[in-house]
Structure formats: C-alpha cells, structure tokens
Amino acid sequence: MSGVTTDMAAYWDRAGRVWVEQQALLDRLYQPIAKAVVDRADLRAGEAVLDVGCGAGATTFEAAWRVGPEGRAVGADISGALLELARRRAGEQALEGVEFVHADAQTHAFGQDFDAIVSRFGVMFFPDPVAAFANLRRALKPGGRLAFACWRGPEDNAIAQVPLEAAAPFLPEVPKFERNAPGRFGFADPERVLSILAEAGWRDITIEALDDPTPVSFEELLTMSLRVGPLNPILSNADETLRARVREAVTAALSPYVKDGVAQMNSACWLVTAR
Numbered sequence: 001m002s003g004v005t006t007d008m009a010a011y012w013d014r015a016g017r018v019w020v021e022q023q024a025l026l027d028r029l030y031q032p033i034a035k036a037v038v039d040r041a042d043l044r045a046g047e048a049v050l051d052v053g054c055g056a057g058a059t060t061f062e063a064a065w066r067v068g069p070e071g072r073a074v075g076a077d078i079s080g081a082l083l084e085l086a087r088r089r090a091g092e093q094a095l096e097g098v099e100f101v102h103a104d105a106q107t108h109a110f111g112q113d114f115d116a117i118v119s120r121f122g123v124m125f126f127p128d129p130v131a132a133f134a135n136l137r138r139a140l141k142p143g144g145r146l147a148f149a150c151w152r153g154p155e156d157n158a159i160a161q162v163p164l165e166a167a168a169p170f171l172p173e174v175p176k177f178e179r180n181a182p183g184r185f186g187f188a189d190p191e192r193v194l195s196i197l198a199e200a201g202w203r204d205i206t207i208e209a210l211d212d213p214t215p216v217s218f219e220e221l222l223t224m225s226l227r228v229g230p231l232n233p234i235l236s237n238a239d240e241t242l243r244a245r246v247r248e249a250v251t252a253a254l255s256p257y258v259k260d261g262v263a264q265m266n267s268a269c270w271l272v273t274a275r
Ligand SMILES: C[S@@+](CC[C@H](N)C(=O)[O-])C[C@H]1O[C@@H](n2cnc3c(N)ncnc32)[C@H](O)[C@@H]1O
Pocket: 008, 012, 016, 026, 030, 052, 053, 054, 055, 056, 057, 058, 059, 076, 077, 078, 079, 082, 103, 104, 105, 106, 119, 120, 121, 122, 123, 125, 126
C-alpha cells in the first residue's frame, strides 16, 4: 500500500482491531444501513462495484449478492486486520467475484472500470476529502454511481454523546467530536458534504436523512459506549478505579434509554448519492 497518511493508518490500525473484535455486533447493528446504501446504488447483475473503507466486508458482501457471480465486488481498506477478517469471511461464504485490496482510497489508482462505488461509514476519514472524492470519481466508468452512508451529528446520535458526557467529569481531557475534520462526524454537516462532492466533480448530489433504530441489549449498548467509541483508548490506558467509575457513570446515563432490557439506539445518518 502506498500514499497512506501515517496518522490515519495508525489510527485505523488500533481502531480496526476493535472493529474486528466487535464485528458481529457492529454488523447486526448496521446491517440495515448496508442494505440502504446498496439499494440506493441500484446495482444490477454483472456490474462491478467498489466498497470504500470496507472494514470486515459487510457492505461488500451485500453488494456481491446484488451483482451476482457474473459481477465483481471489490472492498478497499487501510486496515490490514479488518481486511484479513473480510477475506476469511468471503472464503467462509464461498462468495464468487469478491476481492479485497489493501489501499488508501484517497490516492490509490483503482482503474476506471467500476459501475458504482458504495460505502458504509468509510469515507469520512480522508485528510484531503476533495482529492479523495476526485480520485474515487476516476475509478468509475462514465455515468457511474456513488452511494454512501455517513453519520449525522453527535447531538442526533445519543450513543456517541451520552457516554462521553457521563465520563467527562472523571477524565483529564475529554475527546472532542470534530465536524470539519477527518473523523466519525466529519461529514455531519450536509453543506460540507455537498461542497466537497461538487468540488471533486460529482453531479446530481442528493443527501437525505436515514434513521435506523435497530434494538440492542443493555450489555451491547455498554460495549458500544465503552469499547467501540472514543472512550476505548482512554480506558485502555486507565487504572481499574477510573475504569469502574466511568463504567458506573455511563451505565447510569444510559439507563433511561433502555426499556425491558432493550435499547432503541437510533443510528442517525445521511444517505448520500451522486453521479
Ligand atoms: C467506521 S469503519 C467502517 C467499516 C465498514 N465499512 C463497516 O461499515 O463495517 C471505517 C473504515 O474506513 C477505513 N478507512 C479509513 N480511511 C481510509 C482510507 N483512506 N482508505 C481506505 N480505507 C479507509 C478504516 O480502516 C475502517 O475500516
């Protein structure tokens, strides 16, 4: 792999391991979002599709079913650990026409033979998003389609905001969610997404809200809050006392979101399409 930003590669090297560990939970939670993205890409049998920031491959697999054995579904990612898992899962499902490449999607020369590009939460991390989306445009045949899901703001995603606020009094420094920088909420502002895509040469851009209230158990909600979110790196380096305090505070703060042991943890996203 060449041209990868060292910071992001290092970030995803660590975060990718967490996504590997929690793959089953994350895939169950976000499966409706993969479906929505692939539906919107309007894939047809025999087409070639690229899944950007494919992670463990859930969206690539969804796309592979749509394009069928005559088609091609390629997943690209910078995390070696996630790609290893994706390849193993493709082998287990004996899916034809699926491949995975270790590539920085901002700079990698993908060729120009894709009919569509899809992504579930894999396109908000580019250090230079205009360059990245211009590069991705070059991977498409003329008239090719783009469809991706990204997060709306933390204020619409209680699972992101509530644990962080609950933990804040115990932390020396509270991580901030940035809206105009590479990161999970980097595409929360639809005007920013629109201008990045337009500047990168995309046309017929549409952005609509997508809400997914897939239910999770209280334990899963805690796992998402403490293991998958920004508290993970802090708590990994914290002593047992701090970990217990944060866990207790987060548990109390999340309790109102749970009824009969089940939480409706809305995933508030943007569903974006372009040509
Ligand atoms: C939030 S995860 C989503 C993974 C997967 N799409 C899913 O929904 O399960 C973001 C993914 O984007 C990948 N990623 C981040 N920057 C990238 C880049 N420049 N090129 C390729 N992949 C990248 C990360 O390694 C990670 O797997």
